[in-house]
Amino acid sequence: MKILAIVRLSARLIAHCATDRSYERRHPRRSLALLAVFLLWACAPVSFAQPLASWNDGPAKQAIIKFVADVTAEGAATFVAPSDRIAVFDNDGTLWSEQPLYFQGMFVLDRIKAMAPQHPEWKEREPFKSILAGDVKTALAGGETALAEMMVATHSGMTTDEFEAQVLEWLATARHPRFQRPYTDLVYQPMLELLAYLRDNGFKTFIVSGGGIEFMRPWTQKVYGIPPEQVIGSQGKLKLEMRNGKPVLVKLPQIDLVDNEAGKPIGIHKHIGRRPLAAFGNSDGDLQMLQWTTAGPGLRFALIVHHTDGHREWAYDRQSKIGTLDKAWDEAKAKGWTVVDMKRDWKKVYAFE
């Protein structure tokens, strides 16, 4: 496999040099330069950093490595062409933490406080009144209506560019209440290594999250190495408007896709258009994505992150309101999906530990 990968990459190099005729004129010592590159290459240390370094040896790590070996083994019945190596990852609770509240929820609370001076009427109106008084519990007692009002207030009415700037400013300034660190520090080091390991083996990695697509896209490239076009999430409707002779997209207060539960296979189909080879989640909201992925022909891989480490992170599953892991856990056991025990399987949870 490696030899073929080298030949393929070399062919690209040849094409690179060869299609640019001016190259030879500009660089008469091309061969010397290439020789230098070759020497750099041939002398490189063969012992490079091991993949999945923050994973303890155990059934989860072994299952991942076996799956990747199987689908990349050229000539084997299990081989899958690189173009079909699609891996999808839930975000909240799978790539970063989601306690004590989904981080996008923390963003909503902070935005309401930041927007309050422009909304004096909120002082007398629930759920805003309670949030401004620091009483989230009372605010959330309003149920789905209260949540919808908070989402509309903070996620619509602005242009997509304005919203992106708000997300980035929040990430730069907000701190997680327990760890007193930026929320993007709370990504799981073992999962970052898993993303890199899959990409090194020809996989294209996607996020498929119930969270807002526009809440994630501004930072996923930097934090996860995943470009915006490979991020799928819940979406609101948009409207094209001309402002000062320039087109802008305005975020409307209507839902377009809730990318959770049955919405995940729909989001995958709409955005990717083919069935993933591997899916990674942590809660019942990921069940349909895992089912959809594993229902495809040939070898498929499904993995669930089980939050078992109350000391380094949080411990929760069937009874938790956030990241409930109940039905998906039962199905994982019945179907033999890989279940990661964070406490047992991960040497470290966060990079900063």
Next chain:
Amino acid sequence: MKILAIVRLSARLIAHCATDRSYERRHPRRSLALLAVFLLWACAPVSFAQPLASWNDGPAKQAIIKFVADVTAEGAATFVAPSDRIAVFDNDGTLWSEQPLYFQGMFVLDRIKAMAPQHPEWKEREPFKSILAGDVKTALAGGETALAEMMVATHSGMTTDEFEAQVLEWLATARHPRFQRPYTDLVYQPMLELLAYLRDNGFKTFIVSGGGIEFMRPWTQKVYGIPPEQVIGSQGKLKLEMRNGKPVLVKLPQIDLVDNEAGKPIGIHKHIGRRPLAAFGNSDGDLQMLQWTTAGPGLRFALIVHHTDGHREWAYDRQSKIGTLDKAWDEAKAKGWTVVDMKRDWKKVYAFE
């Protein structure tokens, strides 16, 4: 630029070798193999096929080459990082022909005929009755209602897998009425070269079409080298169902996105999540996409294919019902966008000529 590209690719090769410790054990003569690859590479002919070979020298070709040179010139103020080199292409009339009817329209007509035995009631019901009698004109006299009925009949009620199979079977058997060739033979050779040229220069190429996303995705990789996840188009709503214990996605008779006119920037934002650097279209349906693309900061590129060759292809613009080029043409003139004159600028239109 090329040197850096080589160094980058070499770094990938090193990582490839180095992360696989078993490689050295399995292949003790690695250095010899690498040397062979190096020699193959260093001795490769420097004069490779020229890019854009089917384009006549002229302002359109020059504008394309200048734009690509500018955004790939490292160190220049116009340089754009490869990750931001996003190019979007309309499909009908930009990458393949669209006369005498959008090819998806031909698919609809053929599907109605193929489905007729299961729908005896169509013999008495318009617009189906007229289509089965070969009288498309009368069928289309029913206007949008008739069109919607035809779309619902042929584009909903089946699973996404079933629909994909129908598209592929149609492409394998249907012949274009004028050329008596498969519809996928009617792609423009100069545009295939343009797609390849952009990709060779680090661009990620996307289709952004008013046509159906599921009508295109089954064949765009093979025909254009564009994978399904880089195809954006009009979409219907979907429903997840369990059938025989397996999840399927059923196509519903409701529109989710009309990816045309103002829908194109919306489709781009939903799927790609960032503004393209370059956009290619041929009709007023592409105007907003071209405006959206060129409204971004820094260097942007907009190109319109003008159908001027009635002999080799078709000649039409302002008065045509299909592929109307009127407002977008005026704006191209006003803004200095590149306009391709097919007759003048293209040495050949189709590969089979």
